[in-house]
Amino acid sequence: MSHTDRNAPVGVFDSGVGGLTVAREIMRQIPEERIVYFGDTARLPYGSKSKDTVLRYSRQIVRFLRTQEVKAIVIACNTASAYALETVASESDIPVIGVINAGARAAVHATKNGRIGVIGTVATISTGIYTEVIRTMRPGIEVFGKACPLFVPLVEEGLFHDSVTDEVASRYLSVLKEKYIDTLVLGCTHYPLLRSTMRRLMGENVTLVNPAYETALELKDLLKEKEMNRDPAAEMQGEQYQFFVSDLADQFTNFATAILPKEVKETRKINIEEY
Amino acid sequence: MSHTDRNAPVGVFDSGVGGLTVAREIMRQIPEERIVYFGDTARLPYGSKSKDTVLRYSRQIVRFLRTQEVKAIVIACNTASAYALETVASESDIPVIGVINAGARAAVHATKNGRIGVIGTVATISTGIYTEVIRTMRPGIEVFGKACPLFVPLVEEGLFHDSVTDEVASRYLSVLKEKYIDTLVLGCTHYPLLRSTMRRLMGENVTLVNPAYETALELKDLLKEKEMNRDPAAEMQGEQYQFFVSDLADQFTNFATAILPKEVKETRKINIEEY
Numbered sequence: 001m002s003h004t005d006r007n008a009p010v011g012v013f014d015s016g017v018g019g020l021t022v023a024r025e026i027m028r029q030i031p032e033e034r035i036v037y038f039g040d041t042a043r044l045p046y047g048s049k050s051k052d053t054v055l056r057y058s059r060q061i062v063r064f065l066r067t068q069e070v071k072a073i074v075i076a077c078n079t080a081s082a083y084a085l086e087t088v089a090s091e092s093d094i095p096v097i098g099v100i101n102a103g104a105r106a107a108v109h110a111t112k113n114g115r116i117g118v119i120g121t122v123a124t125i126s127t128g129i130y131t132e133v134i135r136t137m138r139p140g141i142e143v144f145g146k147a148c149p150l151f152v153p154l155v156e157e158g159l160f161h162d163s164v165t166d167e168v169a170s171r172y173l174s175v176l177k178e179k180y181i182d183t184l185v186l187g188c189t190h191y192p193l194l195r196s197t198m199r200r201l202m203g204e205n206v207t208l209v210n211p212a213y214e215t216a217l218e219l220k221d222l223l224k225e226k227e228m229n230r231d232p233a234a235e236m237q238g239e240q241y242q243f244f245v246s247d248l249a250d251q252f253t254n255f256a257t258a259i260l261p262k263e264v265k266e267t268r269k270i271n272i273e274e275y
Numbered sequence: 276m277s278h279t280d281r282n283a284p285v286g287v288f289d290s291g292v293g294g295l296t297v298a299r300e301i302m303r304q305i306p307e308e309r310i311v312y313f314g315d316t317a318r319l320p321y322g323s324k325s326k327d328t329v330l331r332y333s334r335q336i337v338r339f340l341r342t343q344e345v346k347a348i349v350i351a352c353n354t355a356s357a358y359a360l361e362t363v364a365s366e367s368d369i370p371v372i373g374v375i376n377a378g379a380r381a382a383v384h385a386t387k388n389g390r391i392g393v394i395g396t397v398a399t400i401s402t403g404i405y406t407e408v409i410r411t412m413r414p415g416i417e418v419f420g421k422a423c424p425l426f427v428p429l430v431e432e433g434l435f436h437d438s439v440t441d442e443v444a445s446r447y448l449s450v451l452k453e454k455y456i457d458t459l460v461l462g463c464t465h466y467p468l469l470r471s472t473m474r475r476l477m478g479e480n481v482t483l484v485n486p487a488y489e490t491a492l493e494l495k496d497l498l499k500e501k502e503m504n505r506d507p508a509a510e511m512q513g514e515q516y517q518f519f520v521s522d523l524a525d526q527f528t529n530f531a532t533a534i535l536p537k538e539v540k541e542t543r544k545i546n547i548e549e550y
Contacts, residue, residue: 050522
């Protein structure tokens with residue numbers, strides 16, 4: 001690690017815009033850090049694809065981020081974290097973290113009755129990875145997973161407060177309500193945008209866990225522990241936050257500007273298949 | 276064209292399973308032809324992506340299909356037909372046809388009041404290509420386009436007959452009903468699977484046009500005209516119908532077996548990015 005520049009940026013990637021919720025938390029919690037964000041908008045969504053494919057895509061993105069000389073990588077996508085984190089981290093000489101450990105840890109801290117629900121894509125839920133990680137942290141906890149494949153398209157249509165979204169959410173969540181969970185992990189980066197619907201359907205007594213917040217905290221601790229945190233006094237070379245996508249750069253810029261604390265001036269489109 | 280083997284297969288491609296509705300019509304109407312089908316399941320959907328990206332993907336697929344020595348290519352996807360047909364056809368020394376011309380022609384034949392509705396993906400509708408093609412065929416016809424981005428995810432969830440689908444369809448189609456259309460083009464290969472919902476919402480007096488049927492007819496005429504139709508007496512080398520995808524081969528096999536007249540024994544997965 002000695003050759004790594006502690007003032008280098010952190011790489012953050014997702015299948016599209018969802019990971020911006022993680023980037024936003026990093027901006028809030030470690031405002032001195034630089035970020036290079038990549039959204040794979042040409043190949044999204046990941047949640048309905050196979051492990052092989054998501055792993056191949058993740059490796060290409062890691063190779064791209066390395067060309068940007070990042071000092072650490074955050075996989076800001078639950079599906080890619082579920083399918084690719086272990087392999088990608090083992091192949092890398094810089095730290096790579098995902099969103100699942102952080103989300104699981106927050107859920108374990110939050111639950112009182114030991115009954116946790118997890119919602120996510122078909123891919124994330126089918127791996128059972130949240131159950132595995134949560135039970136490693138605290139054996140005996142009951143974990144109930146539920147795939148919610150229509151949530152991402154509904155969010156992308158902007159139907160945050162809508163009778164169709166209510167009906168779909170009510171169907172998905174009813175099976176978790178029946179299990180008397182007291183904690184619900186929003187295991188897909190799009191889902192926090194439906195938080196108010198879920199809050200209403202689940203009631204005030206269920207804690208909603210957003211892994212983005214915990215992931216930024218984990219990154220902060222990791223950088224500090226490895227003495228890789230950026231020196232706030234160091235000169236900022238170029239833009240602090242840089243954005244790359246594989247398609248539809250302007251659309252991404254608009255979305256990012258809407259949800260991030262600072263205006264996004266430019267998003268660059270690259271051909272990720274070349275990496 | 277003299278070097279082309281008239282007994283070679285026809286290449287058919289789509290972003291996923293939707294194009295199987297076109298393959299099915301070819302099987303029915305020209306049962307002597309061989310088919311090599313490719314579904315780009317690793318990168319679907321196409322309907323929310325840019326022209327550049329869909330064109331690059333289409334070119335890769337054409338290069339793959341050429342390795343299978345196809346004699347003609349059918350772009351069995353409205354989005355790829357809208358974005359890539361013209362370019363891909365101009366670059367190719369074998370015939371390439373799409374689904375839009377056939378769908379437009381059928382709609383022009385069907386309409387009595389000269390008011391046609393077209394539903395499709397955001398990409399297909401944003402190009403205005405159906406309007407352009409229909410008006411070239413018969414100037415003065417009024418064409419009303421409506422993007423229906425939630426239909427594909429609803430179909431992929433199997434919600435063919437469901438109150439959520441009814442509500443979503445009712446919103447999308449109400450703007451077309453207000454235009455007093457008498458013909459509706461199902462401008463996405465997934466949409467025929469929602470035909471009964473649309474029939475109910477639009478009423479008996481609106482003709483629903485499925486471009487798949489007309490496309491198979493156009494292929495049949497084209498092959499005959501160019502004397503490239505397969506000799507039914509020629510020896511069948513290997514399987515008559517071959518299927519390739521970029522991801523999730525088993526899932527594809529199950530879906531294809533459910534909707535095609537013959538059982539699909541095998542689907543082969545390839546890395547389309549290498550082409």
